[in-house]
Each structure stands twice: as C-alpha cells, then as structure tokens.
Amino acid sequence: MLALPLSWPLEGRRVVLIGAGDWLARKLTLLRRTPARLSVYTPDGGTFDIETEQRWPEVADLSDATLVVVAFDDRAKAERGAALARAAHLPVNVVDFPDLGDFHIPAIIDRGSLSIGVATGGTAPVLARETRRKIEAAVPPSEAFLADFATRLSPALREAFANVDDRRRVWEAVLDSSAARLAREGKVEAALEQARKDIQNSPSRTGVVHLVGAGPGDPELLTLKALRLLSEADVIVYDRLVGDGIMDMARRDCERFYVGKARSNHSVPQDQIHTLLVEQAKLGKRVVRLKGGDPFVFGRGGEEVEALKAAGIEVHITPGITAALGCAASSGVPLTHRDHAQSVSFITGHAQAPAEKCEAVFGSEGATTKKEGDFEHNPLQLDWDRLAAKNHTLAVYMGVHTAQTISDKLTAHGRDPETPVLVIENGTRPNEKRRLTRLSLLPDALRADPPQGPALLMIGEVASLYTPTAPELGISL
Template sequence: MRVFLASIPLEAAKIVIIGGGEPALAKLRLFLNTPAEVMWFAPDGAPPKIETPLTAPEPVLRAPEADELAGARLVFMALDDADELVRLGHLARAAGAQVNVVDKPHLSDFQTPALIDRDEVVIGVATGGSAPILARDIRTAIEGVLPAGLANVARLARELRDTVKASVPDFMARRRFWEKAFRGPAATLAAEGRTAEARREMLRLLNVAAPEQGVVHIVGAGPGDPELLTLKALRVLQDADVIIHDRLVPEPVLERARRDAKRLYVGKARGEHSVPQDQIEALMVAEARAGHRVVRLKGGDPFVFGRGGEELDAMRAAGVPVFVVPGVTAALACAASAGIPLTHRDHAQAVTFVTAQAKPGGVEADWTRLAGPNHTLAIYMGSDRAEETAVRLIAAGRSPSTPVAIVENGSRPDERVLTGRLEGLGALVSGAELTGPALLFVGETAAFSAAQLDVRAEVAA
C-alpha cells in the first residue's frame, strides 16, 4: 500500500479553498454540502457569477492572513504563482492544517481521491496523485453498482447503533446482526426510502439476535495467483472470523480476506511441522466451538494432497458444521501457466496426479503403472526425490529421453519453468536450487512448455 486513505470527520471542521479558477471550484464543490465551515479566498480573481455554485460562500479577493488559517483542518490551493504557493503552504502548516496543492503532489501533504459520495457512505479511490484519470474511471465503475439509497441504510444503522450495542453485548452476535441487517430485507427497504418498514425489520432481527454456532470452511486457495480464487472462496474469506492457513498460501491471497480476521499460521515444510496435524484439527474445532466462522485455507485444492479429507473427518467427528470449497489445484494451474497440456490426442491419453512423498510406512507408488506410455505424470512434492523417481520410472520401462518439466511458483509473478529429459531429472532439480513450491511433469506433453518451445526455436534458428 503506497497511500493510506483516512476518514476525516467534517463536523465543525474548517476547510479553506484558495484560488478562483476551475480547479479551485472543483475543490469548493466537494465541501458545500458538508457540515464543514468553508472559507474561500480568490487572490487571482473570482469566477463569473454564472460559474459560481449558488451555495458557495462569498470569495475574499486576496490571500488569507495567518490568523484566518488558524484552526483550519484542510487547505486546498490552486494558484499559478509558485512562490505564493510555497509561502501560503508554510502559513497553513504553521496553523496546523494539511495542505493540498492541485496538480502539484510534491508540494502537497495529501492528494484528493476520486470520491463516491453517498452522504453517510463515502468511498475513495486513490493513486497517490500518479493517475487521477484512472482513479476517476474506477470511481465511475463502482458508482454503477451502488444503490442510490445507500445513504439511507447507513443513516438508519447510525440511528440504531447504540440500541444494538446495548441490546446485544456479545461482540460476535452483534456482528452477525449487522450482517443480516445489511444483507437482507431491512437494507433493501431502507435503500428504497421505506425507512419505517426498514426500522421495524431491523428491530425484529434485534429481538432474535443471539450468538451463533461456529462453522468451518475448508477452502482451497489455489496455486497462489489471487485471481484464481473461486468466487465462493473469496466470499467465504471475506466473511471469516478466523483464518488458519498453511505455508503455501501467499500474502496476496491473504490480502483478499477480511482485514480484521484473526490469522493463525500453521505452515508445514518437509521435516518441519510447526503445528502437528492433530493440533491443527483441535484448533479448528476450538475456534468453531467459540462461535467463530473458521476458514482453513490450504494451498491448491484441499482434497488433492492437502489432507483436507482428514480435517473433514475430524470436524464431523467433533460435531462441527463443516463445508468444503474446492480450489484450483497446482497441477492444473502450473501446467496451464507453463503451456503444458496434461492430455493430448497424440501424446497423452491419461494423466495421473501422484505424490513422491509416501506416508511413512505406507504403500509405495506402482511405478510400473506410472511408467506407461502416452501418460502424463504430475508429481507433487517431488523435488527431494527427483533422482530416485527418475530411476524408478526408467527401470519400470519409461524411456530415459522422455521430456520433463519443473514448474516452480506456478501462476505467480516469480514463476520459473525448467525443462529437460527424464534421465537428467535429478541433476535438473539440484541445479535449479528451488526455493518455492514446485511440480514435476513427466511425459511427452512436457515438451509443449513455453520454455521448451523457446529452446527448440533457438535450435531451429
């Protein structure tokens, strides 16, 4: 975040506008329908009456004196005289004001965002002064989906806020009440101006407000690109009270969650389990029983080498309501991002997702079946056993010259794709010095990766 948008109360605030041209008028219009005290100075001359807003204060046709800036919260300046801008800026700051100089970010303490004004609800879009037209276009897009009566909803909420707080002392129950109020008939009635009916509906909800039973959502975060989150995953994330996430969930995905949700990191790496699986499941149960909406956020898809099935069983055994939200699994996302078709009419009539890390004491993979022709292997957690995997596949009948690809950090900005042959898979992995999550692909379709095609193009040239 390069800029921070602060919400500044305008009751009893003093706003000073300096300038008489259209840029100053634009700032003036922002504050005419607010409770702020607005003072207008136009040392460069006042605009014609026909261009001046009817409710604007009478302009003072000179620059303000120091005492006239005293107590000002915000000062906006739109003048051509650079020396005068600097002088007035010093005076305004000495008076304790924040200063904005129109179209001169280097002289400003803040920039004015593109604002969507619904009276009680104000939304700002800021680019730090670097792209005001872009901010304006975004504002227009947002305005198109907001109901005109949104202010009525917020106004009714303000009127009832103290009543709700006194009636529902439990914080979580109060949050649930407001969610139902803002997402149900009460908000619709208020937005339509049917205030009395909306108030009755909110009071009805208030009479039945009570702590709710907690719930767990086991959610697939996808491969790391936040745009590959499903719509359902995004909705559940934004409703969560507690997010229990693993090592493969990157910060850009977590940023899509509700800001005030509690985050608990239970990441695992091979041989490094920061929180054992049984303790993770106990934590999920405890948070749900506390009445929280819990999201167990897992990289990729929770049911593809994600131990989601174990966690689902644990929640059911504990009597906790549980739901599963699938995610885009890494094999699909990494292959697509690298340009590797998992199946192909000429080269692969089957695809198998397999893990190279068998459960300790568990059954080993059937290498003979995995080494079959016209077959793509997507190997999870295979980096540490790449050499052994290649040896076993070749011994089971797969050609040493079979194309392979390694996709590290698939779908992310730092994605890396390396290609080679099965007989050199171990050396390829060790030489890559992998630091991020990586999938190995074995099969003729691995030759379709963008990296491999680039190499072939260079050779042909």
C-alpha cells in the first residue's frame, strides 16, 4: 500500500483552491458536492460559476483554511501554489504533480454519505478511474438512500448500545433486514420505523461456532462463504496449516487465538481447544474455527463438533478444498485416470499412539517428552491388502515421518517397488516444492531432503504423469 486512504470531514471547514482553467473547474465540481466553504483564487483570470479572487493569495489569506488544492497545468505555477500552502503550514494537493503535494484525492464513488475512494498513491490516476467505473457498476445509486438511513439511525444505536461489539452486531443485522430493503427503495422514514421495531424485539445474542476449511494454502482457494465468515467473525481460532495471507482477510478487530499443532508439539491440546471454543461461544461471540484444508478430512472436525454439541453450542460446517485436491491441481496430476487409477484413497500416515502413550508423549500441558520416532513403534493399522492394489492412488497426509513403514507395508502386500511417488510440499503456496521418486526409494529420498513444510505423498501410477515445469528434485520414470 503506497498511501493510506483517509476520510477527511469537511462540514463547516474552509478549503482554498488556487488554479486556472479546466483543471480548477474539475476540482470545483468535486468539492462543491461537499459541505466545505470554498475560497477560490484564479491568478490567470477566467470565469467560473462561483465567486473568485483573480490574484495569488497571501499567506494570511490561508489562515483559517483546513487544506489547499492547487490546480495548474504549468509546473512552475503549481510549485508556487504549493509553497504558499506550506508557508501557511497547510496540507496541499497538487493536481497532476503528486510529487509536489502532501496528499492525493482518490477517484470517488459518491453515494450520498457513503463515499468510496480508489487510490493508486498518485502513480496511476487512469487506473484508479477505471477501477472506480467497475465499482460504480457494483454499487447502485440506491445505496445513497441506505447511507442516509444509516446516518440517521446511528445516533439511536449509539445511545442504545454502549458496547462496540453489541452495536456492530446490531448494525450487521439491520443492514441485512427488511428495513434496509425499504431504505434502498427510497422509503427511508418507513425503514427507520421498521429498524427501531426490529431492535426493540431482537432476542438476546447467542454464540455460534463455524468450522471453516481454509483450503491447502492459496488464499484464492477459499470459498466465498469462508471469506464472508472471516469478515464477520468476532473470534478466530486457527491452525498452523492456515496459509499465509488468509488471516489478512479477517476482520482487523477480531480476536485471534493460535492453536497450531506440529508433529510431537501440540501448542494447545485438543481438549483445551474444545474448552476455548465453548467459552467464546457462551460469551455470545461468533467464532470461526479455521482449519487448513477441510475440517472433516483429518482435521479433527468431528471431535470438535461432538464437543460443541455436548455443550449445547450451535455449530455449522463450511467445507474447504482438502490438500489432496489442491496438490493434484497445482501439480497437474489427476487422482484418478481411466488408464492409470480407477480409485483413490485418502489416508493419514500419522501413527497414532495408544491413549496412555499420548499422555506420555505430549504431557498434560502439551510438552514433548519423547524423542522423534517413538510413533514408529506403533505401526499404522490400515487395510494394506486393499491399499496395495494396482491402479489405486493413495493420497497420504502426514506421512513423511512414517514413510519407511508405508513403503515396507505396501511392497510387502504386493505393491510394485517401482510405483512412482510424487511428494508435494507446501502445496498451492508460492514456495511449493515437488519431488518425484519411487516407492522403494521414498524413505531415503525424504531423509536426504526432508520437507520443511506440510507435505502430501501421492503414491500410484498417476504420479508418472507428472511433468516438471522447472528443475526439481526427483528421478526420471
């Protein structure tokens, strides 16, 4: 962001314009739509439909102004106008010479008391105008009625709801109500009456939890519903696997709780996550439990739903693109193919220890007390005969540290040791990395170059369809 867009109140304030010709006329047209008191100086003369003084102002003429706009097509004159404003210690906008000014006036969509500015930091005003045109098409003129309705309702809401969170929640309900629809039709008085009735009859707030899939990492793979819930959430409880940039889409003022888990290092044990979700919902908050991938694919979403329902908390699920689908798309390798794979299985390579051993490994506060590899003593309990079938794709989540067991089990149950394997690390993210190998070589390949981020193993004949787009680690098949 090159510049910070700001909203500058102008009611009852004086704005000084210094300029000539069409440049000055355009700024006059804009500023006359505001409640500012305008003083215009035209050193080069010219006729405008407003009283002007045909001279350069003195510094004393600017004493009670709030800002200055300079509009000349001649740089030397623009520099003189900017120098006058600075001598009066006033911020100045210099039309078409942004390097001379202190601020830029954005391209504006005017909908009454609702105004939308599009700015490029003064570097590309034509781009700003084109973007404004697109936004104008999406924000109909009827929004001016809604803005008038909101302006008039605001004092009553401030008086009725001292708490900012309560007031914001009521605003969101009002703007999605029949009152707002009346306002957009221009029936502002009827809309105000309806809104006051709705507020008086509104039930006490209750909390809700949304389990939301954040997808495999790329923010653009979020669903529209997930994006909306992030913008509405009072609280977000998020995992380590939530991709960079996704949290930037959340409401800036929402509370955020990080509960990320790494192998053998659970920063917050699962039962404490359940307690946190219940506590926040019982405070009447809208909670988003944000999980990498999909909540119901190796994300413990089922456990969290059970805990929330047991506590009487309303819970909703918003699915996300799971890692296997995202990695398949980003690598160009299909999970099924008529010639290579007629079925696919999503499995987890995480070797679950018995309950008593989990306590020893993680400790009551989540501290690691065992060394890496302890889980290897509890081999994966899977249907290896079925998984070892030819022309069957295995998408293995969390399988890096159990790759030796996976390779041994599959080959022991008949899978060809030459079966291709594609390892996709940080799938769909800018730092995605791929390694192509064979089933028999998989453990050595991962030990030689262990993934530093989340990795998916794609085991099966479909991996032979992978075509590297850049120099990558792997073998030729």
